[in-house]
Amino acid sequence: MFNDTSSLLAHLATRRSGKARDMIAPGPDAATLRDIIALALRTPDHGKLAPWRIVTVANDQREAFAALLKRAWIVENPGAAGMDLSALDQFAHQAPTLLVLVSTPVPGAKIPVWEQQMSAGAVGMNLLHAAHAHGFVGSWLTGWAAYSAEVATAFGAGEGDTIVGYFFLGMPSRHLDERPRPEYDAVVHTWEI
Ligand SMILES: Cc1cc2nc3c(=O)[nH]c(=O)nc-3n(C[C@H](O)[C@H](O)[C@H](O)COP(=O)(O)O)c2cc1C
Numbered sequence: 001m002f003n004d005t006s007s008l009l010a011h012l013a014t015r016r017s018g019k020a021r022d023m024i025a026p027g028p029d030a031a032t033l034r035d036i037i038a039l040a041l042r043t044p045d046h047g048k049l050a051p052w053r054i055v056t057v058a059n060d061q062r063e064a065f066a067a068l069l070k071r072a073w074i075v076e077n078p079g080a081a082g083m084d085l086s087a088l089d090q091f092a093h094q095a096p097t098l099l100v101l102v103s104t105p106v107p108g109a110k111i112p113v114w115e116q117q118m119s120a121g122a123v124g125m126n127l128l129h130a131a132h133a134h135g136f137v138g139s140w141l142t143g144w145a146a147y148s149a150e151v152a153t154a155f156g157a158g159e160g161d162t163i164v165g166y167f168f169l170g171m172p173s174r175h176l177d178e179r180p181r182p183e184y185d186a187v188v189h190t191w192e193i
Pocket of ligand 1: 015017139142164
């Protein structure tokens with residue numbers, strides 16, 4: 001069983017992302033989505049800088065998101081005009097709910113930018129945990145759409161900001177499969193001098 005929310009330990013031991021393209025309704029309603037985001041904001045944040053922003057993309061804006069992706073893709077790949085861009089449409093329209101998480105490190109702060117970026121990653125992890133705790137599945141995706149300067153700007157990213165990922169939420173329509181995990185001993189060592 002995946003995403004067993006009967007206890008925190010059970011949840012941590014069974015957590016599994018969903019596949020965005022397989023997600024179906026319902027997604028969280030407005031109050032639940034607000035709670036999911038509020039839970040995720042309770043994240044380690046050295047210096048209390050809140051160096052991250054979350055942008056919700058309402059479903060009536062998905063078409064505009066798809067248009068943005070296609071426009072940016074053609075700007076970056078001029079030869080693509082007139083080609084089949086349905087993969088971008090699919091990306092923009094998949095899953096009932098979409099959030100965009102942006103890392104917005106505070107320039108000149110005492111806290112190193114790397115730490116501020118890690119805090120944004122921690123928000124991402126917490127978004128998944130909070131969505132799963134509410135009975136949904138989440139999926140954290142990046143790809144070209146996260147690294148396009150034009151797309152990032154449209155989500156409010158300024159100089160030094162980065163899209164951490166697109167967070168798709170919904171219900172799984174298919175059985176989730178286990179994913180191989182690293183062998184404990186391959187990644188954990190006792191420090192010896
Ligand atoms: C920063 C980041 C970006 C990711 N981007 C993608 C992506 O673009 N496409 C993809 O298939 N998986 C991507 N993943 C992996 C999935 O979100 C997911 O973690 C993975 O499929 C493992 O599932 P799990 O969360 O159940 O361990 C990304 C993960 C992270 C941390």
